[in-house]
Amino acid sequence: MNSRCEIPRENLSAYIDGELNSEESMRVEEHLSTCPECRRALESLRRTREFLAGLPSESPPEDLRVELREAISGVAAQDVPRTVRGRRRGISLAAVAAAAALVLLLPVAALLSTQLMVPGHDRLVAESGDPLPAEAPNDVGIMGSPPEIEPEGDEEAPEETPGVAGAGEDTVVVRDSLTLRAHDVEWVSANARMIAEEMGGVLRKQSRTFDSRGGLVESILILDAPPEVTAAVGEGIMDMGTLVARTTEEGSEGDIDGTMELVISVERTPDVPPIVVEEEPAEAVAYGSPSLLAGEMRRSFSGSWIRFGAWVGNALVWVAGHLPHLAFFATAFFLSAGVVRLIRRRGFPR
Amino acid sequence: MNEEQLVGRARSGDIEAFEALVSEYDGRIYNMAYRMLGNPEDARDVTQDAFLKAYSSIGGFRGDASFSTWLYRIAKNVCLDVLRRRSRRTVFSLDDPMETEEGELDRQLAGELPDPEDALLDSEVRDAVKDAILRLPPHHRSIIVLRDIEDLSYEEIAEILEIGLGTVKSRLYRARSALSANLASLELFHHRGVGPGERREGQ
Incomplete structure (x- = not known):
């Protein structure tokens, strides 16, 4: 249907909104005069918009503003906005104390985490199952394949190791790895699929991996996707809010027709235990998805983490002998930092 | 005082300036949340949440976009968070045929x-x-x-x-x-x- 019309259908809706330039508008008008089908479509879009315009504007309940005012003063009382505090007081004592405590705590925490790290550490991964290596999801179970799979002759892509780009001549396998929490996997992958299919991408295969308790650990979508679909899925998924940080570069600019492989997975215990990292950034990222950012940091810093790991290893030998003392000092520092902060926040009694 | 000045003041911790901005936008944010989520309770929560987030992160607002755009973005994210949390309760069926082919x-x-x-x-x-x-x-x-x-x-x-x-x-x-x-x-x-x-x- 679309193919018969020389104007893109989406221009009809932009035309109603007055968001086309004059040349485009003219083309739409010209086309409308000859195409009854598009006239009907335009009318339908127009009515849809009128229905929406007919909805009354919902006004907030009267007490909401009061409540908001109180909530804001509540927040304000205990927390001056950060920039202001920084400017007024410079680097705070508490920050220095906390940093010192952290430096001391780090090796201890490292030691503890290597000692205590058990397979069940990541609650989302099966107790016994070794975590799936991030780069080779070949061993996933195919749990459900949708009705509209269209096997064609030369399709090898799903079988190939989906490394970044370059599976066959015409096939580009794009990997977008997103790191999410378990319950989000289903939601994001359903949405990703919706966006892709709506744009004419074809879902060729979907596999889901569960842990031993039946939690969804990973969902892989393999899509036959024209380039703009690849981009749209990337964008669309980002649009799921704070869920997802960034898709990989290859993912957002697929410039060749091909296959998109979308791996949506929960955060897993990484192969090389990057020790402290997982716990550390949790505080730093108040807004957004901690698990995701943690994942990103791990990726980009993995090189230095290995070096860091070696350093920690050496430190550990020394630390092991001094563990009780260190733990004591660290705790003391942490406590003092807390007290300093508390005083600062509440203020000295005048 | 125009909006830019209000935003400037709010950034430096002036609560009244921020409250003026709230009065300017709370209706729109509420309405948006209501249409996104379909009920007054969630709309209310989202509005409150969005403004609190805006308040605590206004230091990071650099004015690349307009204040309203920035605020809408925060509110949209809060709405999507609510939808996501809801989706944990009502599970999508991946095998359902698409309604919007x-x-x-x-x-x-x-x-x-x-x-x-x-x-x-x-x-x-x-x-x-x-x-x-x-x-x-x-x-x-x-x-x-x-x-x-x-x-x-x-x-x-x-x-x-x-x-x-x-x-x-x-x-x-x-x-x-x-x-x-x-x-x-x-x-x-x-x-x-x-x-x-x-x-x-x-x-």
């Missing part, structure tokens, strides 16, 4: 919707339209709400959703098509002969 949309568009003026948006129709919006997937819902309820320009929408203008255009078209399909399939309009039964025929 291209062919179906096109067929739907060629069909007849009743004239909105005939239908005279009475409360029954309003509820039906509201439900039709709520049946859209999140990315469609947010773009429809921003454009057709909040009346924002394509450019503003692009900034709020952090997508390109081209994507705004195409997504909006798809969202409206899907909505028109939803509207047409509602009980309300069955007598016009566009019930869901007929839509499925061709599959």
Whole structure:
């Protein structure tokens, strides 16, 4: 249907909104005069918009503003906005104390985490199952394949190791790895699929991996996707809010027709235990998805983490002998930092 | 005092300035949240949450976009968070056939919707339209709400959703098509002969 019309259908809706330039508008008008089908479509879009315009504007309940005012003063009382505090007081004592405590705590925490790290550490991964290596999801179970799979002759892509780009001549396998929490996997992958299919991408295969308790650990979508679909899925998924940080570069600019492989997975215990990292950034990222950012940091810093790991290893030998003392000092520092902060926040009694 | 000055003051910790901004925008944010989520309780929570987030992160607002765009973006994210949390309770079925396949949309568009003026948006129709919006997937819902309820320009929408203008255009078209399909399939309009039964025929 679309193919018969020389104007893109989406221009009809932009035309109603007055968001086309004059040349485009003219083309739409010209086309409308000859195409009854598009006239009907335009009318339908127009009515849809009128229905929406007919909805009354919902006004907030009267007490909401009061409540908001109180909530804001509540927040304000205990927390001056950060920039202001920084400017007024410079680097705070508490920050220095906390940093010192952290430096001391780090090796201890490292030691503890290597000692205590058990397979069940990541609650989302099966107790016994070794975590799936991030780069080779070949061993996933195919749990459900949708009705509209269209096997064609030369399709090898799903079988190939989906490394970044370059599976066959015409096939580009794009990997977008997103790191999410378990319950989000289903939601994001359903949405990703919706966006892709709506744009004419074809879902060729979907596999889901569960842990031993039946939690969804990973969902892989393999899509036959024209380039703009690849981009749209990337964008669309980002649009799921704070869920997802960034898709990989290859993912957002697929410039060749091909296959998109979308791996949506929960955060897993990484192969090389990057020790402290997982716990550390949790505080730093108040807004957004901690698990995701943690994942990103791990990726980009993995090189230095290995070096860091070696350093920690050496430190550990020394630390092991001094563990009780260190733990004591660290705790003391942490406590003092807390007290300093508390005083600062509440203020000295005048 | 204009908005820029208010924002400047709010950034340096002036609560009254921030409250002035709240009074300016709380209606719009509430309305958006209400249309995104469908009930006053969630709309209320989202509005409050969004403004609190805005307050605590206004130091990071650098004025690249307008304040309203920035605020809408925060509110949109909060809405999506709520939807996501909800989705944990009602699980998507991945094996359901898509409701919005291209062919179906096109067929739907060629069909007849009743004239909105005939239908005279009475409360029954309003509820039906509201439900039709709520049946859209999140990315469609947010773009429809921003454009057709909040009346924002394509450019503003692009900034709020952090997508390109081209994507705004195409997504909006798809969202409206899907909505028109939803509207047409509602009980309300069955007598016009566009019930869901007929839509499925061709599959």
